[in-house]
Amino acid sequence: MTAPGAARVDSLTALARDIVACRACARLRRHCEAVAARGKPEFRGWTYWGRPVPGFGDPEAALLVVGLAPAAHGGNRTGRMFTGDGSAAWLIRAMYRAGFANQPTSERRDDGLRLLGAYMTAPVRCAPPDNKPTRAEFARCRPFLRREIALLGRVRVYLALGRVAFDACRELLGAHGADVRGLRFAHGAVYELGPALPALIASYHPSRQNTNTGKLTEAMLDDVFAAARGLVDRRRPAEDRRAAARHGARIATAGDLAAQGGRAHA
Numbered sequence: 001m002t003a004p005g006a007a008r009v010d011s012l013t014a015l016a017r018d019i020v021a022c023r024a025c026a027r028l029r030r031h032c033e034a035v036a037a038r039g040k041p042e043f044r045g046w047t048y049w050g051r052p053v054p055g056f057g058d059p060e061a062a063l064l065v066v067g068l069a070p071a072a073h074g075g076n077r078t079g080r081m082f083t084g085d086g087s088a089a090w091l092i093r094a095m096y097r098a099g100f101a102n103q104p105t106s107e108r109r110d111d112g113l114r115l116l117g118a119y120m121t122a123p124v125r126c127a128p129p130d131n132k133p134t135r136a137e138f139a140r141c142r143p144f145l146r147r148e149i150a151l152l153g154r155v156r157v158y159l160a161l162g163r164v165a166f167d168a169c170r171e172l173l174g175a176h177g178a179d180v181r182g183l184r185f186a187h188g189a190v191y192e193l194g195p196a197l198p199a200l201i202a203s204y205h206p207s208r209q210n211t212n213t214g215k216l217t218e219a220m221l222d223d224v225f226a227a228a229r230g231l232v233d234r235r236r237p238a239e240d241r242r243a244a245a246r247h248g249a250r251i252a253t254a255g256d257l258a259a260q261g262g263r264a265h266a
């Protein structure tokens with residue numbers, strides 16, 4: 001008999017295959033392939049992925065991290081969400097410090113990164129020119145995100161990186177019956193919409209534009225992940241906590257993080 005967890009992995013695998021094979025947005029496909037063919041001098045010799053990028057992480061995730069779309073020389077190069085660019089470096093360091101990743105770097109698909117109770121995704125799976133997908137492209141890609149969320153049956157918290165991701169999460173929550181009229185994007189805002197729905201946290205996106213200007217600092221991102229950790233732990237059903245204890249699973253403590261040289265937010 002197939003365990004429920006294994007069934008979810010199989011279905012996420014099928015979804016990933018469908019995403020990678022998609023060619024519904026001609027403009028985006030042309031752009032991704034052109035970027036892949038051209039490359040960038042610093043990545044000379046690298047074979048770009050150049051195809052749509054599926055989500056990545058723990059099928060049993062309680063935290064869903066939602067970005068905008070793969071970066072032209074990040075996910076579009078490496079084939080994994082938030083991998084191989086400056087945004088990924090910031091994000092994964094913060095996730096590691098908060099105990100959501102097994103290592104502080106995300107550089108290539110075979111680098112050994114594992115997300116712990118977290119999953120990374122985006123409302124658009126192809127790198128868009130100037131990071132600006134059109135409305136039609138958002139609409140075309142949205143079924144993949146809906147399907148993914150339906151498969152990730154244990155998500156308790158959405159963490160939206162940037163206003164566009166926040167709007168996508170708000171729409172998803174609205175479709176599940178939440179009253180989303182009062183939800184406004186502001187860095188660090190936390191919205192709890194009732195016990196049956198995931199909570200929503202807003203954060204500035206760790207793009208170079210935000211990190212180079214100091215609009216987003218590492219401490220600010222750490223605070224966001226500390227809030228996510230607190231919500232995940234509080235909203236995890238008691239049976240999950242008992243199962244985790246039975247299997248010896250544990251969350252990184254302040255002591256662990258300090259020993260690893262990270263910032264502690266327990």
Ligand code: SF4
Pocket residue numbers: 019022023024025026028029052124125126137140141
């Ligand atoms: S953005 Fe989404 S819908 Fe459009 S081609 Fe890429 S995977 Fe397909």
